Amino acid sequence: NAGVTQTPKFRILKIGQSMTLQCTQDMNHNYMYWYRQDPGMGLKLIYYSVGAGITDKGEVPNGYNVSRSTTEDFPLRLELAAPSQTSVYFCASRPTGHNTEAFFGQGTRLTVV
Amino acid sequence: AQSVSQHNHHVILSEAASLELGCNYSYGGTVNLFWYVQYPGQHLQLLLKYFSGDPLVKGIKGFEAEFIKSKFSFNLRKPSVQWSDTAEYFCAVNVSNSNYQLIWGAGTKLIIKP
Numbered sequence: 715n716a717g718v719t720q721t722p723k724f725r726i727l728k729i730g731q732s733m734t735l736q737c738t739q740d741m742n743h744n745y746m747y748w749y750r751q752d753p754g755m756g757l758k759l760i761y762y763s764v765g766a767g768i769t770d771k772g773e774v775p776n777g778y779n780v781s782r783s784t785t786e787d788f789p790l791r792l793e794l795a796a797p798s799q800t801s802v803y804f805c806a807s808r809p810t811g812h813n814t815e816a817f818f819g820q821g822t823r824l825t826v827v
Numbered sequence: 828a829q830s831v832s833q834h835n836h837h838v839i840l841s842e843a844a845s846l847e848l849g850c851n852y853s854y855g856g857t858v859n860l861f862w863y864v865q866y867p868g869q870h871l872q873l874l875l876k877y878f879s880g881d882p883l884v885k886g887i888k889g890f891e892a893e894f895i896k897s898k899f900s901f902n903l904r905k906p907s908v909q910w911s912d913t914a915e916y917f918c919a920v921n922v923s924n925s926n927y928q929l930i931w932g933a934g935t936k937l938i939i940k941p
Contacts, residue, residue: 745927754836756917756933764927804870812921813859813878816929818871 716740720805720819727795727826735790735822737805745808746788747772747816748780750801757804763788764810795826829854831920833932840908841940848903848935850892850918859921860901861929862892866914874916877901888912910941 721736739746744765749757759772763782777799779791788807792799805819834849852858862874875886882894892903901918918932 747929754933757931759928762927806871808927812857815861815873815876816919818863820870 718805718807718817718819720803720822722822723820724823725825727792727824729795729797729826731795732791732793733795733824735792735803735805735824737788737790737819738786739788739805739807739817740786741807741809741817742785743807743817744785744810745816746782747806747808748778748788748790749804749806750774750799751804751821752801760790760803792824797826800824800826829920829922829930831918831930831932833916833918833935835935836933837936837938839938839940842910843907846903846905846908846912846937848916848918848937850901850903850932852899852901852918852920852930854899854920854922856922860892860894861919861921862886862890862901862903863917863919864914865917865934871917874903908937908939910939913937913939 718739747762748760758774760778761780763769766785769780803822806816808814808816830853832851860877863871864874865871875884877884877894885891890905894901915934915936917934919929
Protein backbone atom coordinates (compact mmCIF):
# COMPACT_ATOMS: atom_id res chain seq x y z
CA ASN A 715 0.00 0.00 0.00
CA ALA A 716 1.20 3.48 -0.81
CA GLY A 717 -0.87 4.99 2.04
CA VAL A 718 -1.60 8.70 1.67
CA THR A 719 0.08 10.40 -1.27
CA GLN A 720 0.29 14.16 -1.66
CA THR A 721 1.52 16.14 -4.63
CA PRO A 722 3.37 18.38 -5.13
CA LYS A 723 5.93 18.38 -2.31
CA PHE A 724 6.95 21.99 -2.85
CA ARG A 725 5.37 24.89 -4.67
CA ILE A 726 5.90 28.62 -4.98
CA LEU A 727 2.89 30.66 -6.02
CA LYS A 728 2.47 34.31 -6.83
CA ILE A 729 -0.24 36.29 -5.08
CA GLY A 730 -3.57 35.78 -6.86
CA GLN A 731 -2.60 32.53 -8.57
CA SER A 732 -4.59 29.37 -8.03
CA MET A 733 -3.55 25.78 -7.55
CA THR A 734 -4.80 22.39 -6.45
CA LEU A 735 -3.05 20.25 -3.89
CA GLN A 736 -3.67 16.62 -4.65
CA CYS A 737 -4.28 13.93 -2.06
CA THR A 738 -5.06 10.30 -2.69
CA GLN A 739 -5.23 7.28 -0.39
CA ASP A 740 -5.44 3.60 -1.22
CA MET A 741 -6.64 2.31 2.15
CA ASN A 742 -10.37 2.73 1.45
CA HIS A 743 -10.69 5.16 4.36
CA ASN A 744 -13.90 7.12 4.61
CA TYR A 745 -12.53 10.03 6.60
CA MET A 746 -10.11 12.45 5.00
CA TYR A 747 -8.69 15.72 6.28
CA TRP A 748 -6.70 18.70 5.17
CA TYR A 749 -4.56 20.47 7.75
CA ARG A 750 -2.19 23.37 7.62
CA GLN A 751 0.79 23.50 9.93
CA ASP A 752 2.31 26.83 10.90
CA PRO A 753 5.29 27.18 13.24
CA GLY A 754 4.26 27.02 16.89
CA MET A 755 0.60 26.63 15.97
CA GLY A 756 0.18 22.90 15.64
CA LEU A 757 -2.26 21.55 13.10
CA LYS A 758 -5.29 23.54 12.02
CA LEU A 759 -8.10 21.72 10.25
CA ILE A 760 -9.06 23.31 6.95
CA TYR A 761 -11.68 20.90 5.58
CA TYR A 762 -12.67 17.34 6.18
CA SER A 763 -14.78 14.67 4.54
CA VAL A 764 -16.58 11.70 6.05
CA GLY A 765 -17.16 10.00 2.72
CA ALA A 766 -17.45 10.48 -1.02
CA GLY A 767 -19.70 13.43 -1.80
CA ILE A 768 -19.60 14.80 1.76
CA THR A 769 -17.34 17.62 2.84
CA ASP A 770 -17.42 20.17 5.61
CA LYS A 771 -15.48 23.14 6.89
CA GLY A 772 -12.93 22.85 9.61
CA GLU A 773 -11.38 25.53 11.75
CA VAL A 774 -9.73 27.64 8.99
CA PRO A 775 -11.58 27.12 5.68
CA ASN A 776 -11.43 30.65 4.25
CA GLY A 777 -9.58 30.84 0.96
CA TYR A 778 -9.85 27.10 0.28
CA ASN A 779 -12.23 24.68 -1.37
CA VAL A 780 -12.41 20.91 -1.51
CA SER A 781 -14.26 18.17 -3.31
CA ARG A 782 -14.62 14.44 -2.70
CA SER A 783 -15.92 12.75 -5.81
CA THR A 784 -14.32 9.40 -4.93
CA THR A 785 -13.28 7.64 -1.75
CA GLU A 786 -9.64 7.82 -2.81
CA ASP A 787 -9.20 11.48 -3.73
CA PHE A 788 -9.57 14.67 -1.72
CA PRO A 789 -8.04 17.66 -3.55
CA LEU A 790 -7.63 21.05 -1.90
CA ARG A 791 -8.08 24.13 -4.08
CA LEU A 792 -6.60 27.56 -3.47
CA GLU A 793 -8.39 30.03 -5.74
CA LEU A 794 -6.59 33.32 -5.07
CA ALA A 795 -3.37 32.66 -3.25
CA ALA A 796 -2.42 35.06 -0.48
CA PRO A 797 0.79 35.32 1.58
CA SER A 798 -1.19 34.18 4.64
CA GLN A 799 -1.55 30.82 2.93
CA THR A 800 2.17 30.19 3.08
CA SER A 801 2.29 27.03 5.15
CA VAL A 802 2.88 23.30 5.13
CA TYR A 803 -0.23 21.38 4.16
CA PHE A 804 -0.94 17.84 5.29
CA CYS A 805 -3.57 15.48 4.06
CA ALA A 806 -4.66 12.63 6.31
CA SER A 807 -7.06 9.73 6.16
CA ARG A 808 -8.65 7.56 8.77
CA PRO A 809 -10.94 4.54 8.84
CA THR A 810 -14.49 4.99 10.08
CA GLY A 811 -14.95 4.61 13.82
CA HIS A 812 -13.87 6.06 17.10
CA ASN A 813 -10.95 3.70 17.78
CA THR A 814 -8.90 4.47 14.71
CA GLU A 815 -5.73 6.40 13.96
CA ALA A 816 -5.00 8.89 11.22
CA PHE A 817 -2.43 8.34 8.48
CA PHE A 818 -0.64 11.32 7.02
CA GLY A 819 0.80 12.24 3.68
CA GLN A 820 4.30 13.66 3.27
CA GLY A 821 3.10 17.24 3.18
CA THR A 822 3.21 20.09 0.68
CA ARG A 823 5.32 23.13 1.47
CA LEU A 824 3.63 26.12 -0.17
CA THR A 825 5.10 29.60 -0.38
CA VAL A 826 3.05 32.51 -1.68
CA VAL A 827 5.09 35.52 -2.77
CA ALA B 828 -14.89 23.87 23.29
CA GLN B 829 -12.57 20.93 23.56
CA SER B 830 -8.86 21.69 23.54
CA VAL B 831 -5.50 20.02 23.96
CA SER B 832 -2.62 21.71 25.76
CA GLN B 833 1.02 20.82 25.44
CA HIS B 834 2.83 22.75 28.10
CA ASN B 835 6.32 22.93 26.66
CA HIS B 836 6.84 24.32 23.18
CA HIS B 837 10.57 23.67 23.22
CA VAL B 838 12.57 21.13 25.20
CA ILE B 839 16.33 20.69 25.02
CA LEU B 840 17.94 17.64 26.61
CA SER B 841 21.24 15.85 26.54
CA GLU B 842 21.50 12.28 25.34
CA ALA B 843 20.58 9.69 28.01
CA ALA B 844 18.40 12.19 29.89
CA SER B 845 14.87 11.19 30.79
CA LEU B 846 11.98 12.79 28.96
CA GLU B 847 8.47 13.70 29.93
CA LEU B 848 6.24 15.79 27.67
CA GLY B 849 2.96 16.99 29.08
CA CYS B 850 -0.44 16.76 27.39
CA ASN B 851 -3.73 17.80 28.93
CA TYR B 852 -7.14 17.86 27.32
CA SER B 853 -10.44 19.42 28.21
CA TYR B 854 -13.32 17.00 27.74
CA GLY B 855 -15.26 15.08 30.33
CA GLY B 856 -16.40 12.15 28.22
CA THR B 857 -14.73 9.16 26.62
CA VAL B 858 -11.57 9.94 24.69
CA ASN B 859 -9.04 8.25 22.48
CA LEU B 860 -5.54 9.66 22.83
CA PHE B 861 -2.60 9.77 20.45
CA TRP B 862 0.98 10.90 20.31
CA TYR B 863 2.39 11.60 16.87
CA VAL B 864 6.00 12.40 16.00
CA GLN B 865 7.34 14.47 13.13
CA TYR B 866 11.03 14.02 12.36
CA PRO B 867 12.71 16.92 10.55
CA GLY B 868 11.42 17.18 7.00
CA GLN B 869 9.06 14.26 7.37
CA HIS B 870 5.34 13.69 7.83
CA LEU B 871 3.58 12.84 11.05
CA GLN B 872 3.81 9.27 12.25
CA LEU B 873 1.94 7.55 15.04
CA LEU B 874 4.07 7.02 18.15
CA LEU B 875 1.45 5.43 20.38
CA LYS B 876 -2.26 5.44 21.12
CA TYR B 877 -4.70 4.77 23.93
CA PHE B 878 -8.19 3.50 23.27
CA SER B 879 -9.08 1.54 26.41
CA GLY B 880 -7.65 -0.89 28.95
CA ASP B 881 -4.25 -0.51 30.60
CA PRO B 882 -3.67 3.23 30.98
CA LEU B 883 0.08 2.76 30.50
CA VAL B 884 0.68 2.29 26.80
CA LYS B 885 3.92 1.49 25.08
CA GLY B 886 4.81 2.77 21.65
CA ILE B 887 7.64 2.55 19.22
CA LYS B 888 11.27 3.43 19.96
CA GLY B 889 10.96 3.00 23.72
CA PHE B 890 8.29 5.65 24.24
CA GLU B 891 5.40 5.19 26.62
CA ALA B 892 2.50 7.30 27.83
CA GLU B 893 0.20 7.16 30.80
CA PHE B 894 -3.47 8.09 30.66
CA ILE B 895 -4.59 9.60 33.96
CA LYS B 896 -8.30 10.18 33.63
CA SER B 897 -8.64 12.19 36.85
CA LYS B 898 -6.01 14.65 35.62
CA PHE B 899 -7.18 14.69 31.97
CA SER B 900 -3.58 13.96 31.05
CA PHE B 901 -1.67 11.75 28.65
CA ASN B 902 2.01 12.49 29.23
CA LEU B 903 4.69 11.03 27.01
CA ARG B 904 7.81 9.54 28.58
CA LYS B 905 11.08 7.97 27.62
CA PRO B 906 13.67 6.92 30.21
CA SER B 907 16.75 7.67 28.10
CA VAL B 908 16.60 9.81 24.98
CA GLN B 909 18.85 9.55 21.95
CA TRP B 910 19.99 12.14 19.46
CA SER B 911 17.67 10.52 16.90
CA ASP B 912 14.66 11.48 19.05
CA THR B 913 15.08 15.07 17.92
CA ALA B 914 11.66 15.82 16.44
CA GLU B 915 8.39 17.59 17.06
CA TYR B 916 5.82 15.72 19.15
CA PHE B 917 2.08 16.24 18.91
CA CYS B 918 -0.64 15.09 21.25
CA ALA B 919 -4.11 14.54 19.75
CA VAL B 920 -7.49 13.60 21.17
CA ASN B 921 -10.57 12.08 19.60
CA VAL B 922 -13.62 12.80 21.71
CA SER B 923 -16.60 10.50 21.91
CA ASN B 924 -19.08 13.00 20.53
CA SER B 925 -17.09 13.43 17.35
CA ASN B 926 -16.16 10.35 15.38
CA TYR B 927 -14.28 12.19 12.74
CA GLN B 928 -12.46 15.08 14.38
CA LEU B 929 -9.08 14.97 16.03
CA ILE B 930 -8.15 17.84 18.29
CA TRP B 931 -4.45 18.65 18.24
CA GLY B 932 -2.02 20.21 20.65
CA ALA B 933 0.39 22.89 19.40
CA GLY B 934 3.33 20.51 19.48
CA THR B 935 6.60 20.29 21.41
CA LYS B 936 9.92 20.67 19.64
CA LEU B 937 12.44 18.34 21.24
CA ILE B 938 16.15 18.86 20.62
CA ILE B 939 18.62 16.28 21.88
CA LYS B 940 22.19 17.44 22.22
CA PRO B 941 24.74 14.75 21.35
